[in-house]
Amino acid sequence: MPPALEVQPFGKTLARHLFLFFTPTFSFGNNVPQFKYTASMAGIAFERAVGIGFELPKNFEIRVTQHQVDWLGKYKNPIGTGTPGLDLGTSGPYGLYATVGARWYFGGYGRAREGR
Numbered sequence: 001m002p003p004a005l006e007v008q009p010f011g012k013t014l015a016r017h018l019f020l021f022f023t024p025t026f027s028f029g030n031n032v033p034q035f036k037y038t039a040s041m042a043g044i045a046f047e048r049a050v051g052i053g054f055e056l057p058k059n060f061e062i063r064v065t066q067h068q069v070d071w072l073g074k075y076k077n078p079i080g081t082g083t084p085g086l087d088l089g090t091s092g093p094y095g096l097y098a099t100v101g102a103r104w105y106f107g108g109y110g111r112a113r114e115g116r
Contacts, residue, residue: 020051061104
């Protein structure tokens with residue numbers, strides 16, 4: 001799992017169940033699918049997931065997340081005018097999208113709370 005930053009308010013109000021999170025992910029390499037896969041520090045993409053969540057009883061969560069992908073290096077340039085739908089950009093299925101999800105977690109570091 002990539003590193004994540006999660007912020008949760010303190011107190012005894014309903015806001016103590018709300019949390020904000022940010023997960024940055026960098027992809028590196030020099031790849032041509034089915035031809036060449038090399039270890040390289042050439043940047044391919046930077047994906048960030050930003051969202052808000054709400055803790056429910058019995059270790060359930062509801063999350064709303066926005067994902068955005070920014071292409072780096074040689075991948076950020078347009079392919080050309082003849083292929084407008086194939087260019088990688090921040091719009092479309094690989095660029096900017098949102099998800100709504102429900103999670104059930106088993107606990108773990110920082111999640112153990114007695115008396116719930």
